[in-house]
Ligand SMILES: NC(=O)C1=CN([C@@H]2O[C@H](COP(=O)(O)OP(=O)(O)OC[C@H]3O[C@@H](n4cnc5c(N)ncnc54)[C@H](O)[C@@H]3O)[C@@H](O)[C@H]2O)C=CC1
């Protein structure tokens with residue numbers, strides 16, 4: 462049974478996939494209400510009220526996935542989640558339209574003083590001259606951050622005959638042309654726009670993007686909107702430019718600290734606000750809840766997620782295709798890690814044949830996770846494997862080759878240690894399964910699973926028989942045995958598989974034979 466904690470207000474109807482799943486036990490409680498049970502949850506679902514800190518992650522020892530029912534993940538410590546192998550997902554599409562519509566509504570309200578007019582009439586005033594507005598028609602709108610919401614807003618603005626200028630360092634000129642917008646530098650956008658609205662995520666680059674210095678470059682009388690994240694427009698700077706009359710008005714849905722209390726912006730009549738309502742529609746809340754509910758269930762049941770922040774996103778089809786190879790590389794990594802008993806500096810993997818056309822980054826992550834699992838005592842998976850490898854100073858890389866050695870696919874891994882190099886090659890044979898076909902330059906053929914002994918010895922008559930007899934005398938049944946050598950009378954290897962773990966004492970007694978060079982136990 463999977464334990465799922467829904468810590469924020471998320472649409473019940475949207476959570477139906479999880480509520481109806483027979484293998485899920487769903488709890489709707491705030492984190493503070495279940496302090497004693499935090500270590501039991503497999504999944505955590507949040508909106509923006511819960512901040513997923515490193516401290517919370519430490520308490521949630523069993524946590525495998527954090528889902529944000531919405532776009533912005535700035536309330537989740539992604540680095541700390543990744544470090545712990547916790548997948549972070551979001552629902553990036555479900556609230557785009559609602560947020561674009563809300564921004565448009567805020568823009569129209571701002572330039573026509575609708576909130577102020579409403580308050581005035583309800584105060585029994587009739588002061589029409591105080592609320593003379595401005596048309597949107599033929600005005601220049603500057604959109605900073607031209608992703609999903611920014612581009613939906615642009616469509617609506619164009620329908621109102623506005624000229625749309627955008628600033629987005631990640632947007633290509635051809636895409637801007639295709640979407641019919643004018644791509645500018647930030648400075649040029651600031652200089653030309655009558656109304657500026659921000660739609661970037663909150664990152665270290667966008668925090669305070671509009672500040673005292675950049676806002677000074679705007680037109681006198683400019684209007685500003687922030688329906689993305691508090692802090693993208695620096696609040697102190699905005700208050701300053703409102704105070705001196707340079708900024709004519711602002712519409713703010715999001716604040717640096719929510720709810721805002723002593724925020725200077727709340728003191729201005731020309732600032733209109735909403736309490737982070739961009740995504741607050743029935744439709745958006747149903748969409749995002751459904752999106753994360755399906756994704757969390759899929760993930761818990763071992764399937765790919767559709768929108769992950771710290772894992773490559775794979776379709777079900779691609780996931781199914783790569784699965785045999787991720788299992789194979791996990792095993793190859795585990796064999797390597799146990800055979801190569803020394804610190805490693807570099808892991809290099811070469812893909813050839815059908816596997817080379819797949820999502821090899823993901824397959825390499827599985828390899829690293831198989832390798833590292835046997836070296837460190839914390840949980841390693843595809844989410845944190847590359848980060849842990851980097852932390853430990855292990856470099857890794859991928860190559861594609863066309864040498865399939867007669868197989869449909871080949872994965873060769875070479876590990877460089879301080880004193881030596883070790884290699885392993887595997888393949889996945891349809892309807893037959895994974896095979897290791899070469900180990901440390903010895904051709905061999907074994908199924909990487911279970912309890913194994915890897916024995917290096919001199920190639921001479923009687924060695925195989927002696928090992929078999931010694932094990933037989935100890936009542937140990939050999940399940941399979943594969944042998945390999947490079948040349949007659951030289952070094953040779955045996956790979957034995959067993960139905961149970963082989964004890965240290967047995968290995969020590971086998972090592973007494975003079976022909977045996979090394980024996981390595983491998984547990985898969
Ligand atoms: N008020 C609300 O209730 C809601 C707020 N949001 C906020 O809106 C933001 C945008 O959402 P989407 O459009 O869905 O995201 P998106 O990821 O589709 O678009 C973000 C755009 O910002 C651009 N960008 C990134 N760094 C930039 C920089 N330094 N300067 C200029 N542009 C930059 C990206 O290239 C991208 O095109 C979210 O990150 C979230 O914080 C989202 C939904 C609801």
Ligand SMILES: O=C(O)CCC(=O)C(=O)O
Pocket residue numbers: 508509530531532533534556737739740741
């Ligand atoms: O959950 C909400 O209502 C806020 C939505 C939001 O800010 C987001 O999706 O980034």
